[in-house]
Amino acid sequence: MRVALCSDTYHPIADGVSRHLVDFKAELERRGHKVRVYTVFSTNDGVFGLPSYRFPLYKEYRVGIPVYELYRDMQRFQPDIVHIHTPFVLGTMGYRFARKRGIPTVGTYHTDFVNMNGTLNFPFIKSLLNIGFQYNMHLYSKLDAVITPSKSTEKFLYSYLGKTVTIPVGIDLSKFRFNENKEDFYLFLGRLTRDKGIVEFLKVSSMLKGRKFKIAGTGPMRPLVEKWVERNENVEYLGYISEEEKIDLLSRAKLLVVPSRAETFGVVYVEAMASGTPVLGSQESREIGILQDGFNGWFVKFGDEESIARKIEEIDKLDMKGIIRNAYASSREYSIERTADELEVLYGELIESKGKG
Structure with missing residues (x-):
């Protein structure tokens, strides 16, 4: 399979999503799959980095600047499936590319926007986080499958998205x-x-x-x-x-x-x-x-x-x-091996389903 991973956070940003994605990319490649990551600025091999600027409210993170070159790169890569890990610039661009070409899409819900109001000392932070959460639900409701990393998250998201698939976020x-x-x-x-x-x-x-x-x-x-x-x-x-x-x-x-x-x-x-x-x-x-x-x-x-x-x-x-x-x-x-096992099955089912459609 040819797998495109879209995320607004990736190595060297030190958070759980980026660490998981580094391990997941390596495990899929070890199994013979072709993987390309689409993220903000990066010098890592096998990674396309959008131009970006530091997020003013949280300078450890960067905000991608949409450029058409990302679509050209994805067109050259020819993914069989697009897996979205964040709902913002990279997730939106990945979804739009896949939708136009009939490529199956899956998204993992990693970030608990609802309980992050203490993250930043900024006026209207609750409103901003609520907007982020609502957009996350809007985008993910359009995907072919949504993954939650735990049963508690699956339960929380049910009223917004209906059925989701629980697959733990494995690591190496x-x-x-x-x-x-x-x-x-x-x-x-x-x-x-x-x-x-x-x-x-x-x-x-x-x-x-x-x-x-x-x-x-x-x-x-x-x-x-x-x-x-x-x-x-x-x-x-x-x-x-x-x-x-x-x-x-x-x-x-x-x-x-x-x-x-x-x-x-x-x-x-x-x-x-x-x-x-x-x-x-x-x-x-x-x-x-x-x-x-x-x-x-x-x-x-x-x-x-x-x-x-x-x-x-x-x-x-x-x-x-x-x-x-x-x-x-x-x-x-x-383990990352268990996560890859389960995602390989899900990817295969979605690709087969789209092919029949």
Whole structure:
């Protein structure tokens, strides 16, 4: 098959969607498929990058500028299927190209716009996010199939899109190093935004002065994190880290603390568990189904730093060996090979269906 992947985020942007797409592209190519990614500016092989500019409200991301050369490139590539991963410039252009040529389209719903109002400190942010969500539903309602990464997301989207297909967002598990001998620090890894729980993580670091905390990632709340680190010696801010640095950190951390309320899946949960590192997530992420309380991780209420602090104190008293092994075993369910298996079947069915039509 010849597969076009359309996404407004891709390597080197450090988020779950881009990490998944890098692994997915490699796995499909390993199986003999031809894959081309259409995204914003990129120098990666096998990738077409639109001209773009930094998003003023979130400078880690870029906004693509529509140019006709993308259509010419897609015409030369001749995809059998177009898979959309974000609904904006790249998703819209990918859909328009495919619609005119009768090529099947599928879209994965990755971003929880509804619970992202704490991401940016900007007037009318809720209205802007609602517009984004409504456009996402408008575009995806036209596709031949919509994929949700978890049953909880499938349930949420049912009233908007009807039937969807649940396929987990797999990753290349072989990259991560399982380690039972953990160091004594707690890790936050992800976007530095309110909806990810970074504010509560910082507050907990002040409540538990005798413990060490590390933060890795970038985002709009970076200035707050940097000021906090200046006043608290038990907190270390690592900034943007490379893939190898991330793998090393996850293998050494005692616990990954990401009490986020805006997850459709939670790639970083799987990355941590593949390293043998249990996860402290929020109750809001329970229905995703990756974490099981007391088995491979724990839940706390989003926005409640006191419950996070209490849970960390409880965890400190536990023998972690069994939970570390459970976390590792749980991660095996979310391999990129499994995701590719399921998507190959779906792609084939859609291509055959369009051919008969």
